[in-house]
Amino acid sequence: MKKSEINSSEIARLAGVSRSTVSRVINNYSNVPAETRDKVLKVIEKYNYFPNASAQVLAGKRARTIGLFLIDQGNVSSDILTNMLIVSVIEHASVLDYYVLTHIIRNAKDTEVIRNVREIFYQRRIDGGIFIGAANREPFIEQLIDEGFVVGVVDQELPDHPEPNRIVSNFNNDSGMKQAVAYLAGLGHSRIGVVNGDMNRLSGQTKYEGFKTAMRMCGLQVNPKWVMDGDFHETSGYNAIQTLLGIESELPTAIVAANDSVAFGAIRAIKEHGLLVPDDISIIGFDDHALSEKHHPPLTTIRVDFSAMLKRMTTYLIEKIEQKTLTVKEITLDCSLVVRESCRRI
Amino acid sequence: MKKSEINSSEIARLAGVSRSTVSRVINNYSNVPAETRDKVLKVIEKYNYFPNASAQVLAGKRARTIGLFLIDQGNVSSDILTNMLIVSVIEHASVLDYYVLTHIIRNAKDTEVIRNVREIFYQRRIDGGIFIGAANREPFIEQLIDEGFVVGVVDQELPDHPEPNRIVSNFNNDSGMKQAVAYLAGLGHSRIGVVNGDMNRLSGQTKYEGFKTAMRMCGLQVNPKWVMDGDFHETSGYNAIQTLLGIESELPTAIVAANDSVAFGAIRAIKEHGLLVPDDISIIGFDDHALSEKHHPPLTTIRVDFSAMLKRMTTYLIEKIEQKTLTVKEITLDCSLVVRESCRRI
DNA sequence: CTGAAAGCGCTTACAG
DNA sequence: CTGAAAGCGCTTACAG
Structure with missing residues (x-):
């Protein structure tokens, strides 16, 4: 009935090691002998211990969370496409062990709304964000990029001298x-x-x-x-x-x-x-x-193929957050005609 | 170009007060004279300062984030209903100044998947969670409730002696x-x-x-x-x-x-x-x-009315997190016939 | 290989 | 009304 309140000190005590060692085990440091490692893991397992995410982030780790910002004044909720976009991002982030914080922007011109979005970045709730449905060169997004946040924007122009923290994706x-x-x-x-x-x-x-x-x-x-x-x-x-x-x-x-x-x-x-x-x-x-x-x-x-686009966007964004693919700036996907019955020969 | 690295000490220094006072201003303590308050707010505004969320949570504040767990082996992405559910939760949480971390559970019987879900709670990434699409009395959800987490479950039986941290919602x-x-x-x-x-x-x-x-x-x-x-x-x-x-x-x-x-x-x-x-x-x-x-x-x-249901679920869940509506345990919504053209008189 | 210690950026009793 | 200090739970140089 009681919420688990176990922490790394407690795990350390129970395993007969220091908190440093517990941390090393959790973070997969190589300099921990298998025996020590197993001993600690056993205690962790037994007590159902998971490190507190806030403490980890505060100590310098990533939040492992990306923001997904959907800009749509209308009825996001009734659009089946939107759903696919959201799910694509969540599922591909999940594969890379990242979480997704989704936010809906009804009015990208409202300063209060913009402030809220900026807050999410500044509070370090997220390591980066994806914007869908933005106007080309939307000023507040440009500002976030300018401030150094890792940002992916769908349907957006790539500037002449793109910053390393910007990704853009488009269909041809x-x-x-x-x-x-x-x-x-x-x-x-x-x-x-x-x-x-x-x-x-x-x-x-x-x-x-x-x-x-x-x-x-x-x-x-x-x-x-x-x-x-x-x-x-x-x-x-x-x-x-x-x-x-x-x-x-x-x-x-x-x-x-x-x-x-x-x-x-x-x-x-x-x-x-x-x-x-x-x-x-x-x-x-x-x-x-x-x-x-x-x-x-x-x-x-x-x-x-929106799903493929968002998959790539999500993957590259996270790689950028983790300082891997430093070169990717732009994602372009082809599109192709599907003939059905709404056009006739004349 | 540089990420903002300003913190409360810096704000305190610039405003000529202590960090305690900065914190009091941010948290709307009543014992701060208007003059001091304004002085501090001015600096906060000027430097675009937002308190680090992890530090706040670690110091005892809520994460102001709820988890939304969608259980669906199939194609969540193509279901227009799912979209409405997600958007309903996000928008109503947003009104109460909460964020939503959405997670998709493809297989609620996979221990690895369950572990991931439990991890989100234990890491304190979220203050509570809503489950949609779960089997009745899904064991791992029961366990989370047992462990004291605030949980709302859609389409679920209310036990005889419901815990105060459980909400259930159903249609009639x-x-x-x-x-x-x-x-x-x-x-x-x-x-x-x-x-x-x-x-x-x-x-x-x-x-x-x-x-x-x-x-x-x-x-x-x-x-x-x-x-x-x-x-x-x-x-x-x-x-x-x-x-x-x-x-x-x-x-x-x-x-x-x-x-x-x-x-x-x-x-x-x-x-x-x-x-x-x-x-x-x-x-x-x-x-x-x-x-x-x-x-x-x-x-x-x-x-x-799924949207209304999720709105109420979200609102009550957050109220429970904040220890307000302690009495609500169950949400039941009526439903009603809509006559169109798929039934005929015989 | 491992522990003691500093530090991350906040909040909040405590004392005045 | 306000500041100094402890503490939240981690990680990671540092020293050994």
């Missing part, structure tokens, strides 16, 4: 967009629109840039009326298409969505207008969201 | 099952089957018990051939119905599924056999999963 959005446009062009589309993502995010920018480049390379014109704003959320796709269908008489035959959520929203709006996908308008997404395959119609999209 | 599964059966009976069904959940879990047991009681109260017979095993996962629903449709010539007109995932699997199997829901067989689920509304057909189910 340019390639993805080129594949999307090439596929549509191959199906005979030339009237292609786009619903953009959040342009404060690097991926929002690179996807749109990729789209424009791809259109040019396919010899196609970008019609400004078919370039629509969005923010990576379902609703923005819905709203964009609502507006388009409400105003424009000239419609595109295909639309590239900044991600699958946006594509879902777009399709919903199209259906509400009594039109069909892909019969009236073809839609291609980006991400290959867990629901895309089961969507009606099954969504043609650009597949991206 | 009995009521839910009665509503489900009553609804089906009202639609004219008398041939009602059930796909059970994991019978090691309390909810697996209570749902089945509720089902049997409800059938009796409606004057209906439980046909043992229509009582199928499951484990709360989609696949088990699929397998159960595959077997049923493969073997039995006499079929039920309606099936109650232990949860919505099981219902999805059941419907998938029914469709594969060329039958229709609800035309050939009616299906009712349990949970009101985020996808149930969008399912084809939209799933009739028993709605349950």
Whole structure:
């Protein structure tokens, strides 16, 4: 019933050695004879002793904890992707014997919120942190990096002279967009629109840039009326298409969505207008969201492996914390077209 | 570029007071004159000082961190419900200024895994923990409670003489099952089957018990051939119905599924056999999963508010940690029928 | 190979 | 109202 209050002195006493030796055993020092070692381990085992983490950290060891910061004003909780991200980080950190402290940032512009995030680093609760969903070059993250904390940022630009404590990871959005446009062009589309993502995010920018480049390379014109704003959320796709269908008489035959959520929203709006996908308008997404395959119609999209990305990010971040891989600065993962049923030949 | 290394001595020196006073200011002691307080706060603010968390904990303060333990052998990552649970806990802990250390337990029977979980408590990384997905009376959790740690367990029986450091939360599964059966009976069904959940879990047991009681109260017979095993996962629903449709010539007109995932699997199997829901067989689920509304057909189910449950669990757990609500032992939430299109009148 | 001792950065009785 | 000092439970040079 009583909480264990045994400490290293007690273990030392019971094993007939000094606390120094107990510590050496726990930390696997090589200069402890097997016999002493076994004797101590036996006592540790018997009394269910685990060293107090705070004392260890205070004495100079790492917290063996990383922070996972999810920036999303919306409904993080209902997004199946978010879940995969969280679980990927936790599981891969766990393999390296690290813990994950997850924090949700609803408003990255609120100074009180920023203060809380900074506090977690300054309090030394974590050895480093991963940020997901941040604006490109988000100032408070730049500051943390500047202050020397080990930080990994997903979907972020690498500066010209990157600090050794910064890691950045991205998908090859340019390639993805080129594949999307090439596929549509191959199906005979030339009237292609786009619903953009959040342009404060690097991926929002690179996807749109990729789209424009791809259109040019396919010899196609970008019609400004078919370039629509969005923010990576379902609703923005819905709203964009609502507006388009409400105003424009000239419609595109295909639309590239900044991600699958946006594509879902777009399709919903199209259906509400009594039109069909892909019969009236073809839609291609980006991400290959867990629901895309089961969507009606099954969504043609650009597949991206978030789980692999977060695994690598987590691994490299921890290696950086432990001063191993000093050279890794950037992680880039490819993406590839998955053909389903939301685009048709015309 | 350099990591902040300022500490309370430094702040004390800069403010012209002692470390004791700095500590008193930080901890909001009442016996510090406003003037001194302001002077110290100014320096703290200026130098961006945050007390080292490990030192605070070692000196006797709480870690202000709770553990969230998710037990799931399967694909935690693809379950949208899990995400909501994690986010609910994190956000409500955050309101109370607590952090959440999330841990995934793939195999609650593996001694090494159990050791890791126990370690987190013994290391004093957390002040308490919440377990989700555990078997009823899972021994290692019982042990932690026995050892005096503050623990909340979702979907768990309350023992006869509950310890003050235990909280348990459940949905009123009995009521839910009665509503489900009553609804089906009202639609004219008398041939009602059930796909059970994991019978090691309390909810697996209570749902089945509720089902049997409800059938009796409606004057209906439980046909043992229509009582199928499951484990709360989609696949088990699929397998159960595959077997049923493969073997039995006499079929039920309606099936109650232990949860919505099981219902999805059941419907998938029914469709594969060329039958229709609800035309050939009616299906009712349990949970009101985020996808149930969008399912084809939209799933009739028993709605349950996981987010509210986890919010209350988190709040009470932290209050227990802080020795406030000493009386709360059990949280029970009601559930209610949501009629959609997966059940028909016969 | 091993112990005594200093030190990590706090908090909190204690004394004044 | 405030400071000096002890103590939290570890780790790690240092000396032997």
